[in-house]
Amino acid sequence: MLQLAMKILDGRTEPHRISLAIAGGSLVAYTGRAPDKDSDNEDTVAAIPYGPDAAVLVIADGAGGMPGGRRASETAVTVLEASLMRAMNETILLRTAILDGIEAANQAILDIGNGSATTLTVVTIEGRTARMYQIGDSEAMIVGQRGLIKAQTMPHSPTGFAVEAGFLDQRAALHHEDRHLVSNFIGTSDMRIDVGAAVELDSRDTVLLASDGLTDNIHRDEIVEFMRKGALDKALDVIIHRAVRRMTVESKTLPSKPDDLSLILFRKPLHSH
Numbered sequence: 001m002l003q004l005a006m007k008i009l010d011g012r013t014e015p016h017r018i019s020l021a022i023a024g025g026s027l028v029a030y031t032g033r034a035p036d037k038d039s040d041n042e043d044t045v046a047a048i049p050y051g052p053d054a055a056v057l058v059i060a061d062g063a064g065g066m067p068g069g070r071r072a073s074e075t076a077v078t079v080l081e082a083s084l085m086r087a088m089n090e091t092i093l094l095r096t097a098i099l100d101g102i103e104a105a106n107q108a109i110l111d112i113g114n115g116s117a118t119t120l121t122v123v124t125i126e127g128r129t130a131r132m133y134q135i136g137d138s139e140a141m142i143v144g145q146r147g148l149i150k151a152q153t154m155p156h157s158p159t160g161f162a163v164e165a166g167f168l169d170q171r172a173a174l175h176h177e178d179r180h181l182v183s184n185f186i187g188t189s190d191m192r193i194d195v196g197a198a199v200e201l202d203s204r205d206t207v208l209l210a211s212d213g214l215t216d217n218i219h220r221d222e223i224v225e226f227m228r229k230g231a232l233d234k235a236l237d238v239i240i241h242r243a244v245r246r247m248t249v250e251s252k253t254l255p256s257k258p259d260d261l262s263l264i265l266f267r268k269p270l271h272s273h
Contacts, residue, residue: 013040019233022047023055023125024268028232030240031262034213035248042069043211043262044077044118050088054126056080056098057264059138061119061211063185064259068116076105076118076186094124095195098133102186102193109187117187121153121209128268130207132196135186138211141220143228145204151196155215203270206232213261214239217246232265239263 015032033041042062049055060076062069080101087097102120109116119136130151132140137155144150184192201207206227214223218239226238240261247258 017236020047022049023266024053024127025125025266026232026269027055027057027264027266028236029262029264030236031260032240032244033260034258035244036258040070041260041262042073043213043260044070044073045262045264046077046081047264047266048081048084050084050094050097050124050126054094054124055266056084056094057123057125057207057209057266059119059121059209059211059262059264060186061136061138061213061260061262063117063119063187068112068114069118071112072109072116072118072187075108075112076120079105079108080120080122094126095131098122098124099193099195102133102135106186106188106191110189112187115187117185119211120186123207123209123266125201125207125266128201130199130201132194132199134194134196135184135191137215138209139215140210141208141223142199142201143206143208143224144202145206145228147224147228149220149224150205151199153194153196155212201268203268205268206235207266208263210263211260213247213257213259214243214263216257216259217243217255219255227265232267236263236265 017030019028027047029045031043031045044060046058047055058077060073062073083101083104084097119138121138121140122133123140124131132153134153139153141152142150208227227235243261246256250256
């Protein structure tokens with residue numbers, strides 16, 4: 001499902017993409033199911049306005065191999081959105097609203113009672129300040145126009161922790177036999193939330209959120225190169241094309257893991273106030 005600016009577009013079986021102005025910047029988003037499957041796309045993507053100059057960007061990836069992955073991701077985003085709408089009416093600080101909304105989403109999925117779970121990666125934009133919230137192995141990144149990674153989430157997975165600790169090379173992680181394992185989900189009693197530091201967005205910085213359909217198929221340095229410059233819609237085209245090609249063409253040297261693919265790109269314009 002691709003849910004943007006309160007409007008729901010059904011990305012269950014057919015890929016969807018959209019572009020819009022939000023939080024004083026430009027956003028493009030895409031979601032599409034894995035090229036090798038006939039079942040539903042289990043990702044949910046959202047951009048939720050929070051007043052005139054703020055937005056909450058979200059990607060949730062329903063856990064494969066567990067019951068109701070799609071329902072879990074959709075429930076998490078829907079409950080988070082409802083919580084944010086209530087908080088905005090009560091003028092609650094956005095950070096507090098996000099944490100409360102994530103806790104409510106976790107409880108809602110636990111209440112389903114069928115063992116379903118989902119990742120949840122959130123980036124809030126308030127004026128020129130961005131902050132990341134992470135549960136699972138979908139990822140977010142902020143990249144400057146020259147390719148500097150200003151902030152990124154750490155995947156909650158054995159390979160993600162190994163890369164962070166310096167025990168495993170980023171490229172080697174994409175070929176590791178345990179790369180599909182995830183150690184933290186929404187819908188579990190021990191769910192934990194990683195909250196990132198506030199990051200000031202410079203003009204032309206690009207914010208990326210992506211499910212592991214992207215990050216399991218394209219190396220990080222490639223993603224940075226594709227997203228850092230040029231028009232957002234062209235960057236989106238290039239990233240989608242490269243990821244789908246990797247999924248469908250097996251290689252001994254390049255990663256190839258067919259999966260649902262979802263991503264958001266957001267950028268503040270030059271001289272934005």
